Amino acid sequence: NAGVTQTPKFQVLKTGQSMTLQCAQDMNHEYMSWYRQDPGMGLRLIHYSVGAGITDQGEVPNGYNVSRSTTEDFPLRLLSAAPSQTSVYFCASSYSPTPAWNSPLHFGNGTRLTVT
Amino acid sequence: GQQVMQIPQYQHVQEGEDFTTYCNSSTTLSNIQWYKQRPGGHPVFLIQLVKSGEVKKQKRLTFQFGEAKKNSSLHITATQTTDVGTYFCAGPNSGGSNYKLTFGKGTLLTVNP
8 A cells, every 4th residue: 555645756847837746646545635834834735535536625726727537546736836835735534524523634744845 | 714723823831741732723623633744754643532521542632622622732741852843733624515624723842861
């Protein structure tokens, strides 16, 4: 089991460029999510999905798009990168999409993104 | 919106000293989770507390959930250098969509050997 796999590990973009951060999990988890982590800000939810074909916004969705065409994959798209999007991005998945949160989040190793 | 606050933001201890981090929610939580993130790593799940007043132990770590289910704490006895990292609490959103897990900003623990 690879768990949650994120690619790339590092990325440098110029302002205005677009890119897609990849996330894949092999645990058959229904729930997947994207967080960004900035110094002193903790982990902030960008978008999440409770199953294939279903996505919703988190706390900081502006400037990001997601789609969930399969259970395994949940890519995060930056449409026009800005310096404010410089951050570490974590993808996380969970078995249970219910509000009871009976199962924990499994995090990927993260993508460190710098926008110049 | 729901807020989950953690204190302190930073804590530096000598190896062997105890450490406690506190988590407070602006709303009642159905449950609370704790995660640890080593420097340069990713958050890793430690434990989940569900019941009011619940206390759980993992070796030197003791987790408590408050009676009102609005606060929680993590206590580490006799810290070791392997305890270094950031400890996060997280709780499900109480209003609107409950499919969101809100994290506190974390407490960074450093241990002087």
